[in-house]
Amino acid sequence: MPAPFLPLTRPTIDDETIAGVAEVLRSGWITSGPKVKELEAKLSAHCGGRPVRAFNSGTCTMEIALRIAGVGAGHEVITTPLSWVATSNVILAVGARPRFVEIDPVTRNIDLEKIGAAITPATRAILPVDLAGLPVDRDRLYAIARHHGLRVVEDAAQSFGSNWRGRAIGAAGDFVSFSFHPNKNITTIEGGALVLNDEREAKLAEQYRLQGVVRTGFDGMEVEVVGGKFNLTDVAARVGLGQLPHLESFNARRRELARAYFEALDQPALRALGLELPPADFSQTNWHMFQVVLPGERLAIPRAVVMEKLHAAGIGTGVHYPAIHLFAVYRRLGWNPGDLPVAERVGRDILTLPLFPAMTEADVARVAASLQTILLAHRKA
Ligand SMILES: *Cc1c(COP(=O)(O)O)cnc(C)c1O
Numbered sequence: 001m002p003a004p005f006l007p008l009t010r011p012t013i014d015d016e017t018i019a020g021v022a023e024v025l026r027s028g029w030i031t032s033g034p035k036v037k038e039l040e041a042k043l044s045a046h047c048g049g050r051p052v053r054a055f056n057s058g059t060c061t062m063e064i065a066l067r068i069a070g071v072g073a074g075h076e077v078i079t080t081p082l083s084w085v086a087t088s089n090v091i092l093a094v095g096a097r098p099r100f101v102e103i104d105p106v107t108r109n110i111d112l113e114k115i116g117a118a119i120t121p122a123t124r125a126i127l128p129v130d131l132a133g134l135p136v137d138r139d140r141l142y143a144i145a146r147h148h149g150l151r152v153v154e155d156a157a158q159s160f161g162s163n164w165r166g167r168a169i170g171a172a173g174d175f176v177s178f179s180f181h182p183n184k185n186i187t188t189i190e191g192g193a194l195v196l197n198d199e200r201e202a203k204l205a206e207q208y209r210l211q212g213v214v215r216t217g218f219d220g221m222e223v224e225v226v227g228g229k230f231n232l233t234d235v236a237a238r239v240g241l242g243q244l245p246h247l248e249s250f251n252a253r254r255r256e257l258a259r260a261y262f263e264a265l266d267q268p269a270l271r272a273l274g275l276e277l278p279p280a281d282f283s284q285t286n287w288h289m290f291q292v293v294l295p296g297e298r299l300a301i302p303r304a305v306v307m308e309k310l311h312a313a314g315i316g317t318g319v320h321y322p323a324i325h326l327f328a329v330y331r332r333l334g335w336n337p338g339d340l341p342v343a344e345r346v347g348r349d350i351l352t353l354p355l356f357p358a359m360t361e362a363d364v365a366r367v368a369a370s371l372q373t374i375l376l377a378h379r380k381a
Helices: 015-026 034-046 058-068 086-093 138-148 199-209 234-265 268-273 303-312 341-349 361-377
Strands: 052-055 076-079 097-100 123-127 151-155 175-179 192-195 213-216 220-223 290-293 350-353
Touching (some): 015 234, 034 052, 034 192, 052 058, 058 086, 058 151, 058 175, 058 199, 076 086, 086 097, 086 123, 123 138, 234 290, 268 361, 303 350, 341 350
Parallel strands (some): 076 123, 123 151, 151 175
Antiparallel strands (some): 052 192, 175 192, 213 220, 290 350
């Protein structure tokens, strides 16, 4: 009998959480309320006591951070081309322009060495991404930001539970944005959180979160900024409260499975073929994803066919991500193929393998064996 289909990822929701959600649903208060406040307090504790506000996506937290920082028309924001397109869409959403900087082929994160040359008088902020949970070097990042007087919006959508030199991502820095989409290491179904610097910023974030409204007394209402509709529900917050206690164990399990991937894939035949593995970081990353870069030039089949063959073998995979600057919206802004060759190559050949806490070592072995068989059978002559 063939093994059941192994998805790319799958959330783990325990029975206590499901019962807790039912309780919220029966409570008479299901939208933003006490559960959101409780989740924010717990997230703040995780982030060294900094102010944290919860939202209904990770995307809106970055847009709101840019608005609070005063980034808008005529401004540029430095970011990575290898991310979920939300990272740069929010820059366009506030009326600014993304300035994509080449990635480091080893970490696959923005190449900090190359940021300096991309800074212009219009630059206001840097928006780096911790791809797959591997943290960007925070010491160098903030040295650059301080030197040039730039704000930072950390797209830490994938790095909740990662740390930089032992300090939780979110516990230091400028704005830090998290996502709790079901594919992330913990989930609120949809949702996100923004870590801010002080109560003034937190109050502004609350305004942007809900139509800009500020209430006073029983009947007072004022609107000073154009906000949106970005509030998290108590139902979703209750899911998050049930996830948080498992953060450490989920991430420990991801680490074990990542180690198993290294054992299975770090071997002569695949090394000779040029398969690229991620950095073997077992102290700082939360192993949000395990991504390989295929040796595209040396294979007779494209990535899509590798994925199709893995799918036929009962294994789900994903692409995170094609280079953003090659999407039509960004080409219309003047970006062209060849502008960022490393990001383009990685974007063409990167492949995300299944990794989630409920997986087994046998699953990892099956994925690695299938991948190896497919790659070796389709080497270019
Ligand atoms: C998931 C993700 C986002 C967006 O988060 P949503 O909660 O889906 O809005 C942004 N950036 C990166 C790198 C992500 O992985």
